[in-house]
Amino acid sequence: MQLPQAQLAVLEAASADDAQSVDALAAATDLPPETVTGALFALEEEGLVAVSEHVDESISLTEEGETYTTEGLPEVRLYEAALDAGADDTPAQMGQIIGASGLEGPQVDIALSNYARKGYGAIDSGELTADSDAEPDSDPEGAALSAITGADGDGGVAVDDVEVDGDVVDQLERRDLIERQESTTRSATLTDAGVTELMAGVETAETVGQLTPELLTSGDWRDAEFAEYNVEADAEERHGGRMHVLRRTAERVKEVLVGMGFQEMDGPHVDADFWINDCLFMPQDHPARTHWDRFALEEPSHIDDLPDDLVERVERAHREGVGEDGEGYHSPWDEDFARALALRGHTTSLSTRHLSGHQIGEIEPPARFFSVEKAYRNDTLDSTHLLEFFQIEGWVMADELSVRDLMGTFEEFYAQFGITDIEFKPHYNPYTEPSFELFGTHPTTGELIEIGNSGIFREEMLEPLGVEADVMAWGLALERLAMLVTGAEDIRDLHGSLADLEFLRNAEVIY
Amino acid sequence: MPTVDIDPDELRTLADVTDVADEELKDDLFALGLEYEGETEDGDFELEFAPDRLDRLSVEGIARSLRYQYGEDRGVYVPTTTEADWTIRVDEAVPAERPYVTGAVIRGVDLDEESLDSLIQLQEKLHATMGRNRVKGAIGIHDLTMLRGAPATEGNPTIRYTGVAPDGERFVPLDSDRELTPGEVLEDHPTGREYAPVVDDYEAMPAIYDDLGLFSFPPVINGRRTEVSTDSRDLFVELTGTDQWTIDRMCAIICYALDARGATIEDVTVEYADPSVAAAAIEESDGRDEAGGSDEAGGAHGEAGSGPDEAAEADTGAPTLVRPDFSTKTKTVSHDRIESILGIELDPDEVQDLAERAGLEAETREETAVEVVSTIDDADVADETVRVYDVTIPPYRVDVLHPLDVIDDLGRAYGFNELAPNYPEIGTVGGRHERSRREEAVRETLVGLGFEDMLDFHLIGEADAYDRMGVEPGTDVLGGSDPARIKNPYSEDFGIVRPWALPSLLLVLENNTHRAYPQDLAEVGFVAEVDETAPTGVAESRHVAGVLARHDAAYEDAKSRLQALCRAFDVDLETPPTDHPSFVDGRAATVVADGDAVGVIGELHPAVLVEHDLEVPVAAFEFDLAGLGAE
Structure with a gap:
């Protein structure tokens, strides 16, 4: 043959x-x-x-199990700290013992839940007692961990090679301290x-x-x-080209907004405070305008080019208010301060530029405009805050708008992202009245989280800009929406030069 | 966002709602705009407040709002005051930067630890918000029994607000046991050091004297002599600031809180030696000092203000002021506007009811349309009459600037979440900006060529953008232009707006040397440089940048992809040789698109690679997006 x-x-x-x-x-x-x-x-x-x-069973330590072989089991550490605190004599404060034991985070709960189970003592109303007869040195789980780590090679140790009681092994597995693997040998x-x-x-x-x-x-x-191939074998890993996950989210947002009849705005990132804040009826001594919140430019520092008549009207609104019964702020207003350049703290500067008629010409109602562009804030850099983030900004102009129109528009927008049941919390912004913070329920955690800020632009803002219609507006951070949609826990994975390629390569495609 | 700590039990007591459970209370607070953030160690609620309703910075103020919400209170309430005994005299030596003063005497307070803490918290929160960290207004609260007015002057006990040289006086400040001069306080006392910047430019140090000497150094610190304790029964509240209106409103909020605790508010006379300061103070006030008086809204709770309504005259001839200023103000709002903003129909009775539930009072009348303050421009209504409301605003409401603010209050009283959302039937045409469409098309093409799309920070460290790339700032190569520089960067790593994008991609490569190669990364992103001809002084543009990091990366790999990209956008590409400090000599070229030099392509210099801890060659390109089509 x-x-x-x-x-x-x-x-x-x-x-x-x-x-x-x-x-x-x-x-x-x-x-x-x-x-x-x-x-x-x-x-x-x-x-x-x-x-x-022939099927061989082997066990190996998890990372947590590995830790305990050197540090000791949390409940043993708790017991030792309890003994040091004299809890075998009189009950002692649990908080103190935990502090002394050096246990942190989830280990505290682990220690407490195993403490009583093993008969090391009792926990009652925040106090710990220790049973002086307990023998943590001969703790079978601790001994088993040591035995496994002693015999452990690279790929774990065969169950039969360690002298450990089967029940103890089961218990350790329940505590996620060991993992079992099975391997098949063919002969x-x-x-x-x-x-x-x-x-x-x-x-x-x-x-x-x-x-x-x-x-x-x-x-x-x-x-x-x-020749036959092993068609089941893994092939070489390939990453290929792909769109950034946050960029895809931004594209999705733009698509939704264009579908809702919004036109995209464009404008400068470095801009005068006049467009960023003064036109928004933000008083010049507002805490958000202090130097430590905004990224002021050192070079160049001031804009030359501002429409004089608009500057005059904005200043008057700040000083005297608008309308017969209007009042201004009891705050200083200095044109030089308005001319100072900064990286925009919100993309509402694009809205003020557009509403003023100076960006793309006069805009007649009805109109809808949006942008998904970067804003910059001198905030702490951590897992939920970045120095620069994408802001979704949108506004609707019509002869007459009500808060019900605002609510209906935003419900429609968020529903496109699976966020229903929006709550509107009455809020305060210097530039809108009424104002609402928007809250939505996180799809997985069920937590109520803030997903936007909105309102109807004040007359003190619109009148100097020459707008006679009503304008409602809202804004939110794209990253926040992306975290909701992707489940990302650290915003820095999503955005920026600190990005981990592995995260981006494995991120699920958004559409 | 700022927070305020509130004892929920005390809140229930003051609001008279002992049977409301925690969860329900939290919901009710949320409806007021106060978001529950968590609990303090003592079990207090930590509430985040929106910085408009500064009257809600204390448990007393929040309780008042809850009482309105629950219907326990209605309408405008103005506390009754008793006739002035004490006088604050502002003399000529007062610092010109901070000439204004106001105050009140509070009798019969019953303070325990809890309510004293609440009072101090209110004071601190007012400093932080309306007082702009004590710059605009600062509050000093003193034990009245420790003050000695001058009996020699005609009848009324008097304290004196003046200015002293930094070394011109000695007193024992709070939290100290030795006598210090104001100058020494600013240098040696922890509170003094914290607030020294506020008085840095002052020619004289603000100082308040009684017969025994200096007892307050506003806005920095009080003297120890008049320190308030749980034993204090009568208080003297003084506020100094840069304008009369701000400190009068802060004073009203403090007085309302103490009034809610059952204390009696007693007027204080304020005399300004400088007539121009006195005139400005009256000008800025909400009305108490105007002829004819104000205090029209007595409210359901009694007569407002018992002091003289008309400004009296001081010895100097300047008018005196009677404080605290509890005068109310009035905004006129049209029925149409209320309905158009809220999107519902209301009866006048309902509007008046909502106003009372909001702690306001609305008188309604009909008016000819032309006089109405409204944004609805309809020329035909000149003959018609329309319904308007004259709405009375209590003195603690510092946030009401415009009739719209009243409508917001009515909406809150109605319950915004009761309103049915409505998708407005407004027809508009949506569309993308051309620049954003072009960017997106280039990104898609790059991804098709196998690049991983990147999205990097626009802020970068100066060293990352220049030194580490081998580029000198101010040189005539791509990436060599002068950067837009941040005055107060978060850190050196974010000190400038990036003038080019390749340094960002190099940072990503540097952070990912442990990840699988090839790493073919590209970005279409924002860059900026100083340009005096640009309207803002900064020229902003988008660059297309790509890197190919792999063990055999070479010039040709980059060029072949760049060729494909240019072909896709129907652009003629030429690559004449050039020198660029980031690239290997002889392996760098200018990117010339349709005849315009728009960028650079080549193999990155080994010194640049080693600087970024890279152990593989990198071929790269970067050019202005405008090269792929008209900008």
């Missing part, structure tokens, strides 16, 4: 008397183990070899048929590795036998 080369080599290496493992056969034939396994299955199907399987022996065929003589069949242009053009492919 004829057999492919690999199968023949395996058949020749196998023995009728001793079962040989895949590894042994691989060594004898100089073939990769997966090829040997494939060949064995083929030979078994032909009835030439018998394949037997093969020649069958009688196999011996007979070998005696009769087996030839190598011609097999083809790669299909070549020559094979195709010559027609030789008709007689070729194709």
Whole structure:
């Protein structure tokens, strides 16, 4: 008979008397183990070899288990701290003992839940007692961990190789301190048929590795036998090109807004405080305008180019208010301060520029505008705050708008992202009245979280800008929406030069 | 956002709602705009407040709002005051930067630890908000029994607000047991050091004297002699500041809180030696000193203000003021505007009811349309009459600037969450900005060429942008232009707006040397440089940058991708050789798109790679997005 080369080599290496493992056969034939396994299955199907399987169970320590082999089990540490505090005599304050034990975070709960279970003492109304008869040194779980770590090689240790009670192993597994792995060893022996065929003589069949242009053009492919591949094996890892996950989220937002009839705005990142704050009726001594919140520019520091008539109207609104019954702020107003340049703290500067008619010409109602652009704030850099973030900004202008229109618009927007049940919390902004913070329920945690800020622009803001219609507006951080949608826990993974390529490569595509 | 700590039990007592459970209380507070943030160690609620309703910075103020919400109180309430005994005299030596003063005498307070803490918290929160960290207004509260007025002057006991040289006086400040000069307080006392910047530019130090000497050094610290304790029964409240209105409003909020605790408020006379200061003070006031008086709204709770309504005259001839200023103000709001903003129809009775539930009072009348303060411009209504409301605003409401603010109050009383959302039927056409569409098209093409799209910070360290790339600032190469520099950066690593994008991509490579290669990264992103001809002095543009980091990366890898990109946008690409300090000599070229030099391409210099801890070669390019189409 004829057999492919690999199968023949395996058949020749196998023995009728001793079962040989895949590894042994691989060594004898100089073939990769997966090829040997494939060949064995083929030979078994032909009835030439018998394949037997043996399952080995091994255990290894988890990272947490590893920690406890050096630091000791939390409940033991708690017990020792309790003894030091004299809790075997009189009950002692739990907080103090925990402090003394050095336990932190989730370890505290672990220690407390195991403490009583093991009979180390009792916990009652915030006080701990310690049972002086307890013997933590002979704690079976601790001993088992040591035994496992002592015998542990690279891939864990066979269950049979450590003298540990089965119940203790189960308990350790429940505590996530160890992991069990199973591995299957296959061995093969020649069958009688196999011996007979070998005696009769087996030839190598011609097999083809790669299909070549020559094979195709010559027609030789008709007689070729194709070597079998292990089609289950993992292939080389590929990352390929992909769009940044936050960029995709931004694109999704833009798509939704365009679909709702909004036009995109564009404008400068570095801008005069006049457009960023003064036009928004933000008093110049507002805490958010102090130097430590905004990124003022050192060079260049001031804008030359501002429309004089608008500056005058804005100043008057700040000083005197707008309308018969209006009042201004009892705050200083200095044109030089308004001319100071900064990185915009919100993209509402784009809205003021557009509403003023100075960006793309006069805008007549009805109109809807939006931007998804960066804003900059001198905040703390941590898992929920960045120095620069994308702000979704949108506004609607019409002759008459009510808070019900505002609510309906935002409900529609957030529903596109699966956020329903929006709550509107009455809020204060210097530039809107009424104002609302928008809250939504996190889809997985069920927590109520702030997802935006909104309101109807004040007349003190619109009148100087020359807008006679009503304008309602809202803003929110894109990163916050992205965290909601992607479940990301650290905003820095999503955005910026500190990004981890692994995170970006594994992030689920947003659409 | 600022927070205020409130004992929930005390809140229940003051609001008269002992049977409201914690969760319900939290919901009711949320409806007021006070978000529950957590609990303090003592079990107090930590509430986040929006900085408009400064009258809610204390448990007393929040309780008052709850009482209105629960319907326990209605309408405007103005506390009754008793006739002035004490006088504050502001003399000529007062610091010109801080000439204004106001105050009140509080009799019969019953302070325990809890209520004293609450009073101190209110004082501190007012300092932080309306007082702009004591710059605009600062409050001093003193034990009245420790003060000695001058009996020699005609009848009334008097204290004196003046200015002294930094070393011109000695007194024992709070939290100290030795006598210090104001100058020494600013240098040696912890509170003094904290607030020294407020008085840094003052020519003289503000000082308040009684017969025994200096007892207050506003806005920095009080003297120890008059320290308030739980034993104090009568208090003297003084406020100094940079304008009369601000300190009068802060004073009203303090007085309302103490009034809610059952104390009696007694007027104080304020005399300004400088007539121009006195005139400015009256000008800024909300009305008490105007002829004819104000205090029209007595409210359901009694007569407002018992002091003289008309300004009297001091010895100097300047008018005197009677404080605290509890005068109310009036805003006129039209019925149409209320309905158009809230999006519902209301009866006049309902509006008046909502106003009373909001702690306001609304008188309604009809008016000819032309006089109405409204934004609805309809020329045909000149002959029609429309309904308006004259709404009375109590003196603790510092946030009401415009009739719109009254409408917001009415909406809150109605319950905004009771309103049915409505999607407005307004037809508009949506669309993207051209620049944003072009960026997106380039990104898609880059991704098709196998690049991982990056989104880097626009702020970068100066060293990252220049030194570590081998580039000198102010040189005529890509990335060499002068940067827009931040005055107060978060840290050196974020000191400038990036003038080019490759340094950002190098940072990503540097942070990811443990991740699998190849790392083919690209970004279409924002860059900026100083440019005097730009309207803001800063030229902003978008650059296209790409890096190919792999064990065999070479010039050709970058060039082939750049060629494909240019072909996709129908742009002719030429790459004449050039020198660029970030690239290997002889392996760098200018990117010339349709005849314009727009960027650079090449193999990055080994010194740049080593500087970023890279052990693989990197081929790279960067050019102005404008090269791929008209900007």
